[in-house]
Amino acid sequence: MHRLLDVLPVFEGDERVLVRFTLVPGSVFDADAFAALERSGARTVSWEEARASEHDLILTASPKGALRVLSGPGVLLPHGAGFNKTVSGDGSPRIPSGLDPHYLLVDGEPWAALHALAHDEQLTRLAEYCPSAAARAAVVGDPTLDRLLGSLAHRGNYRSTLGTGERRLIVLTSTWGPESLLARRPELPGELISQLPHDEYQLALVLHPNEYSRTSAFDLSRHLAPALSGGLALARPYEEWAALLVAADAVVTDHGSTALYAAALGRPVIGAYDGGSELIPGSPMAKMLAQVPRLAKAADLVHVLPAAEAHDTRGFAEAAFALPGQALQRLQSELYSLLRLRPRTVPVAPHPLPHPAAPQRPLALAVRAEVSGCRISIERFPSFTSEAVHHLAAEHPEAGQRHVQSASVLWRRARPASPAPHTSTWTAAGWTARVLEDAPGCRTAAAILSPERCLVRHRSAGPLSIRIEPCTTTDRVLRTDPGAVVSAVHAWLGATPQWALPVSLVCEIGPLTVRVGLAPADEADLTYEL
Structure with a gap:
């Protein structure tokens, strides 16, 4: 249909x-x-x-x-x-x-x-x-391929809607039936999202409409709940799958034909089909899967991806389109x-694909931190990861009581002013002080005021202002998640017994290296209304 x-x-x-x-x-x-x-x-x-x-x-x-x-x-x-x-x-x-x-x-x-x-x-x-x-x-x-090709100019907009930034967007594609990726390897989305650093990779899942229908959106959301809470983008059955392929940096696939559309766009393809009776030998899909790198286990993705990027996949698609x-x-x-009609003279053209829905933002992240002088390297994973980490950071109060009580870092993002006639709002100073009172396990409370500005209150160091310099190129301005910077500052404060303000830090977060200024809290930050 x-x-x-x-x-x-x-x-x-x-x-x-x-x-x-x-x-x-x-x-x-x-x-x-x-x-x-x-x-x-x-x-x-x-x-x-x-x-x-x-x-x-x-x-x-x-x-x-x-x-x-x-x-x-x-x-x-x-x-x-x-x-x-x-x-x-x-x-x-x-x-x-x-x-x-x-x-x-x-x-x-x-x-x-x-x-x-x-x-x-x-x-x-x-x-x-x-x-x-x-x-x-x-x-x-x-005509479906033509919609994808006609939507390539919208790639940046799709990635912006998804919140991808400079991360690599990896799209998993699963056909339907007993030999599909999701039937054979249902644990793969959760394994990948728990092992891939959140600030380097974004993960999405595209399912065949028949599989979506067979399972139901309700059951899929339950089966994939951990991965969805970790930021997995799940495409809805119509059109979103194609927008995700346009936005993607690479595709991991079974034997379903979706990956040939990705190949037609020049996207790197990684095979995850375990074999069976459904794939027709000699078909375009079989020929592609025989030549592209294969993902045997989730931990191999970061090693397999460079090999996939070395393949020009468009030649595989030329045998299908x-x-x-x-x-x-x-x-x-x-x-x-x-x-038996003469067509109207109206030009016909494929409709651009609509924007995909934004995935759920992770509310709690396990953070690995390495501090070397004033340089801090940060890797963040979903809270359920098995990776060795330094601390847990969570959004207050949305992350839930369990994560709020166990997090060393709690943050809150400033919200737009309420249009209601009667309002009551916290100041950044008041909220950070109250959080440290209410959550004895928390060492650092942070009010994220903007993408470049935060107020943090450390249990020992007191209130501090953070200024985050965006990364600039000749034609682009690149920003990282301020929440990652807050974790970097928290790790640095814990590892540095003596310091004097102001301090200039260098934070390595995913593909970006950002400079961060740490200074005594200024009045504008302290009184900022959240």
């Missing part, structure tokens, strides 16, 4: 064409499909009504189900990045999904008037398995020919 939405721009500006959706009975994913259609504002009709009507054109991205009972010329649209896998117990044994004559033929004749394909290689394979369907096929390209940027124009020509 989502594939159909990517094709519908071919009819934009044409009041002669009315679009109605129906769902073929028998799918276990009906509920989510209906929900997606409702969100899109599309008009649906019942299956009974669809069967009773004559249609000028029937568009589908899958040949399965009782489509043959509908009246009108049918079009099978590109679905996925070619024919890479077979589905056990579905159709003819060992025939790639999408090429099975059992679904493509009715009484020995092709059901579809047009079989739209993304690449000549797919046409060759269709001719091998179902020659009569291949006689009605045309290579038009892939042809005619980049031309799919909608070619489909418009084919579809209007079947409708």
